[in-house]
Amino acid sequence: MIIAHGIDKRIGICDIETLKELFDVGIYNPDTKEWQEFEVSAYKNELYHFVKCYTSREYDYLVTFNGINFDQQVLQYVVDNYEKWYNNTNLEICQIIYDYAQKVIEDSNYGLFHTYKEKDFSIYPIDIFRIHHFDNDARRTSLKWCAFMLNEDVEEMPIHHSKENLTEEEIGIIRVYRRNDVKVTETLFQLTLGNVDIPELKDYKGKNKLQDRFDVMQETGLQCLNWSDVKIGEEWNKLDYMKEENISDPKSLLPQKVKHPFGQRFKNFFPKHTEFETDHLKDFVKRLGNEYVKNVKQEFPIKIGNTTYTVAKGGLHSTEKHRHITIPEGFRYDDEDIGSQYPNSMVKFKICPPHLKDTFLKQYNGKISKRISFKKIAKDLIKEGKKEKARPLMSVQEMLKLCLNGGGYGKLGQRGSFLEYPEGMLKVTMGNQMEILMLIEKLEMSGFQVLSGNTDGISVYYPDSKRQEFLQICEWWEKKVGNFEMGKLEETPFKEVWQESINHYIAKKEDGVKKKGRFATEFELHKNKSKRIIPMALEAYFIDKKDPVEFIRNHNNIFDFCIAKKAAGKMHYEEQFEEDGKTVVKTHKKLVRYYISTTGSILYKRGFNHEGKPMNNHCEAEMDIGQPLVTYFNRFFKSDNYNIDYNYYILETLERIDAIEKTKKAKAFVESVKSKSCGSQLKLF
16 A cells, blocks of 8 residues: 555556566565466466456555556557457467567667557556656666566576477566565565665655655646656646746647757856966966867866866865875864755856756755755644654655756757757856855865865865864855855764775764775665775775674575676676586576675676677676685575675675775785685784
8 A cells, every 4th residue: 555645555566577478467566465477378378367357446555666668568459459450369369468578678779659558557567666766868777687676586588588388387487586576566565665675775764756746746746646756847847837928738848959059168168256266277268268169088187186076067075085184182073074065066167058048047046045944844743743744845855856956957968859959058067166166275275184176066175274274265255156055065073084095085074984885885766886895894994993704604684695796788697617527507697696705606798799799708807816706696595504705795795895904905805815724713903
């Protein structure tokens, strides 16, 4: 059950398989824990039973993974056409459905519109694939990958869809595979409701994406249940603009001519309030300003103080490498982030696509005010114990945030968006970089050390005695660049930092830990949590001062040792091992999950790459302690002893520690392993 507008809604979770000789449907009721399954094959024809179930309104919503693009396209086609097939044999019906399913897949591959829209389906869809924005190229994620991230069994289709003469045993195998897909979809659905207890996915806990969408539907009238967060933001902006300008055709909002920045000088994109004091910065900005914007990668390095920065079209970042920053008594190391930078810049720089009226900018500014107001009211209600009254306000203010970021600024560079305006996007990114360079220059001139920086923030090292001067400079900068309400510097004092680069570090704060990049132990579903045990051990070592060797050896969650890899195109995976004096090869398909073990096989990636060249690569390169062996773990099995090769994970952890601390713990560990001494007895810490 889910609750929509205060009413309980009945849910079915569905997956289908369409083979040349099999049409298989499974619908699982998460409330009753019951299955409704239907088969059309050489052995059965349950087509009419399926149609009766599907059209009986037994379910209010059908939950699928990519069902709008595939499953429900096929199901609706069957419902609309089954009466024409009364003279066809079972296998002829399977062939008809199979041919249509292949057409649906081909249409998707070519970006063609499908036959049915959401409103056409007999049961309204909840498509997890779309809600999580997995249809975006940068976030594209399969159900198999979600299974890996959710610690579920990772099953690959066991039988090719074109196979003929299917046996009843093979159909049973396919049914088991389909049931597993439904199980993964159910887990993913629960996560979408905020019901998740997996530590590495804790950012999803308590965040009900469906309820957010019902609240926005109530607020705006947008039918956004199956939209991604970013699309909700964009469409809300579009809806408001069309209402205000009395426009009925959304296609009329698309730009006739897109304004690109190429061929113009960079100085055209600098804000007028840009001002520098040192000859060093003045000369750099002058040279940069006279460069022409090109449709290629362009980077411009500059050293300020002891830190080197790279200015580029997309943003600024410092180029520091492995280091350990300690803050002695009497000093501070403050991380200063610019709050709401992009929405603030849109308003401040008056970024409005030239094919739209300034109505857009006025509405954009209005959403900023509305979000601030809703957030304040909601927080006050929560303080008064009125959490249920606060919930819709919090949902709407979160979606308003999307209107300002992904649905506003983020759409300036997206082809086909009604906000497409690449020139405006460059005005924002270059403007922000010029502003942050002004702050860096002022601080360095005043004796402060800026040790890291990017487009929306810096980290500054200085003595306590200069605290007031530091705050005055920050306040001066906010006024100078016009950040009066938004765009304020938000301070996080760091106590200690261990860094591999600008985007990969772990920092001890006064009230917790900040982790980025390769130090992350919590993830989004489209990311990769492989070898999570290593950043966990690094955190235990750096933050809690624990021995990483002992930490790894004593850790008992097998999923934290797992690694997942994907193969594309004509590539696949093969395990190779010796058995009874013979070499045995096991072939796997497109996604493998495994862990490094003391007993197991060698894993290869084989096939033909995108250039048609044959490939034969070890998935795990030989290390100083030998060739890693793997245990294939797509399907979970429980064991008292998984034979984990702890040395593999320990060595990689120690190598990363050595790179930061400039030590030789990894070398000592390798020598201890080679001399057959116990790594855990080695006194490294």
